[in-house]
Amino acid sequence: MSTFARSASVFDAFDHLATMVAVIDLRGQCAFVNAAFENTLGLPRRHLQQQCVFDWFIQRSVLMSTVQAVVDNEYSTGRFDASLRQPHVLSQEPLPVHVIVTQIERSQQQVLLEVVEIKQQARQDRETRTLDQARMTKELIRNLAHEIKNPLGGIRGAAQLLEMDLNDKALIEYTQVIIHEVDRLQGLVDRLLAPHRRPQMVADVNIHEVLERVRALVLIECPKGLELVRDYDISLPEFRGDREQLIQAVLNVTQNAAQALAARRQEGSARIILRTRAARQITIGLHRYRLALELHIEDNGPGVAAEIRDRIFFPLVSGRDGGSGLGLTLAQDFIQQHRGTIECESEPGRTLFRILIPLP
CATH class of the missing domain: 1.10.287 (Helix Hairpins)
Structure with missing residues (x-):
């Protein structure tokens, strides 16, 4: 059995952790990297194990010196805040993290690297x-x-x-x-x-069939000036769910986006992106899931008003005249019935609704 195979078997339990964990040497080479690291960096571990861990961080020299100090037994644990590069995920901005470098018992050449997303908790x-x-x-x-x-x-x-x-x-x-x-x-x-x-009508659901139905309905309502972009990961598996509830949830969010884009539709520059990806080792509420659907509904509209941004999913809260304020409340309810979650990020020129639903 190879050294790597023995190391991997010893550290397999780290795959069950929500935090990112790697076992590295002085050169920054990996003996092991866990599933949370794979998901965060958007690359399979066999690819990550061929890279230098130091290159993943903007504070490369700080990490190198900390690893050296821990290996030299200047101290048993080193900690510092850093920025983790994410070149292969949807958001390419560096991720603020807290780095912990710890000695490994009976190993003089390897250290345990733990990376905790600051915003995770x-x-x-x-x-x-x-x-x-x-x-x-x-x-x-x-x-x-x-x-x-x-x-x-x-x-x-x-x-x-x-x-x-x-x-x-x-x-x-x-x-x-x-x-x-x-x-x-x-x-x-x-x-x-x-x-x-209405009770849930559970059956096998293909999320892209749901999105195509929503896309067709929205384009019927807004035939001019709106571009509805598909960005699908067609490898996503089917899952058990209520197709009609999911159509209604996604439709409510997408219709809201289309209505917010009224001015841009007149200019012919309105755009909504429907994007699907697989997310791994995701925590939703208090539960950890190996695989989840990550659905983005993104528009280039004016954004959600700051005064209602924190209450956007509350009943009877609406950002437009004549709105009932129930569309997003119902969308949240339907997504939660699928053990999922929905959240919103908004700024002028970009609003993103992010839906996570566990996959089998």
Whole structure:
């Protein structure tokens, strides 16, 4: 058995960690690199093992000197903040990380390199808060909708009875206003309750069939001035899910993007990108998944207003006049029913909705 094979078998447990771990020597050559490193750098480990680890970091000299000091036993553990290059992933910006270099027992030539994404813990905390908030919001919606629904029927019935006894057309117009507004509120309540009434229809789902359906519907609504770009990873496997729920979730997000691009559509420069990728060793909430679908819906619109950016998935929060504020709430609910998560990053000229769904 080769030295590498023996080393790999010893360190295989590191593949189950969410943090990036590598075993390296003084020259920066890898004896082992775990799955989290593969996912973060966007390259298979056999390729990573042929590279010099020092080249992955902008602070190359700092890492080299720290490794040398640990090997020379000047100290057992060295720590520093650094920037990790990501040339082969969707976001090519350097990733802020905290680096830990530790001695390995019974090894004088190798050290353990642990790299922790600085934003990782913050993101996990944010996802946990989002899931808790969504559960509380759904419970509040159900209770509130039922409390509203019952008196609405009584109000509508009373208005109809009153209308039957009126002979004055002007007064009848008032009862018609009451009935019309009650029906509008009834429709809103029904939309709030709809996700909780219909059971999931689970079957094998191809995400690209879902996206093609959404793409066709949006282009029918916006036939001019909008470019809908496909950027698909066709190797993604099918998964079990509710096709109609996923279509509705993606459609709600994409329609919002198309509506936000109204000015650019008139100029003929509006663009929405539908992008799919495989994400490995992903943590969603408190669960770790070996493989997940990463779906991006990106537009070149004006961005989400800063005052509602943190509340964009809350019910009845809308960034446009006439919006119900339910589209993104329903999208979040449908994605969470698939054990997934949805989040938004926005700035003027670029808004990105990122959906993660576990894959088998």
